[in-house]
Amino acid sequence: MMRCQDVTHLATDFLDGSLPWHRRAAFRMHLLMCRYCRTYLDQMRETLRRLRRLPPEPVPPSTKEDLLRQFEQQ
Amino acid sequence: MRTTGLAVSEPGDDDARLVERLRARDKAAFAALIDQHHQTLVRLALAYVHEEATAEEVAQEAWASVIKNLAGFEGRSSLKTWIFRIAVNAAKTRAAKEKRSTPFSALAPEEPGDEVDPARFNDSGMWSAPPAAWTADDPEKRLLRAEAMEVLARALDELPAAQRTVVTLRDVEGEDAPTVCNILGITESNQRVLLHRGRTRLRRALEEYASERSP
Numbered sequence A: 001m002m003r004c005q006d007v008t009h010l011a012t013d014f015l016d017g018s019l020p021w022h023r024r025a026a027f028r029m030h031l032l033m034c035r036y037c038r039t040y041l042d043q044m045r046e047t048l049r050r051l052r053r054l055p056p057e058p059v060p061p062s063t064k065e066d067l068l069r070q071f072e073q074q
Numbered sequence B: 001m002r003t004t005g006l007a008v009s010e011p012g013d014d015d016a017r018l019v020e021r022l023r024a025r026d027k028a029a030f031a032a033l034i035d036q037h038h039q040t041l042v043r044l045a046l047a048y049v050h051e052e053a054t055a056e057e058v059a060q061e062a063w064a065s066v067i068k069n070l071a072g073f074e075g076r077s078s079l080k081t082w083i084f085r086i087a088v089n090a091a092k093t094r095a096a097k098e099k100r101s102t103p104f105s106a107l108a109p110e111e112p113g114d115e116v117d118p119a120r121f122n123d124s125g126m127w128s129a130p131p132a133a134w135t136a137d138d139p140e141k142r143l144l145r146a147e148a149m150e151v152l153a154r155a156l157d158e159l160p161a162a163q164r165t166v167v168t169l170r171d172v173e174g175e176d177a178p179t180v181c182n183i184l185g186i187t188e189s190n191q192r193v194l195l196h197r198g199r200t201r202l203r204r205a206l207e208e209y210a211s212e213r214s215p
């Protein structure tokens, strides 16, 4: 039986689809029975969704001007 | 089945059109490219050089190299992957000049925070302090607020450099694992360990934020 702590260790591999099939099956079985680990996984997925939506940080205007000047001169 | 829900950018029509515009010296296209990627280039460079100002210089060198080599871009990877690779090479060159070791030269031993706090499990490895669902009380609203995104952005900035770099490429930029290994010159297993440690820390940052704000 997979333990909750194992689920947290293997969460990234599970989400990446890189667990071997038997570990994947044990992982899924654990999730079926353990709502805490389902919550953990949901939070991990939510973290990834948010990361994907992080807006690019603004570029300092002087840097941008310099780069655009270079681009025009090339 | 899709397991990650992450869109992976493929070299495609959008890229082809963008490259065409860049080669035609379309200033707006280049400006958009800078807006989209400059800070990621700085962040990539920061994995190899330690001063913010040096990282900024490296990013600018990378852009100069992008401008110079646009004609040679063959579309074998996406444009952005190509740009990331140029930036990492520029950063490695600079780090070599400064005789800096890269954060990827050896995998750091596990540190507290790289995994969920062991104190949250009982002796049988089951949760004794389980995570509380974020949507329980104030459904989603609170965590959807811009504040939570700031918490996440800050937590990302504070990750150890190697973790930050891998998470940025994989989870912010949506690159796939083989591409990230290739860009950074790291093994698949190191990539997975760094990604796992980084993601574990970021989830915890949001968890701490959510629990602080709970009534």
Ligand SMILES: [Zn+2]
Residues within 6 Å of the ligand: A003, A004, A005, A007, A030, A034, A036, A037, B127
């Ligand atoms: Zn569990």
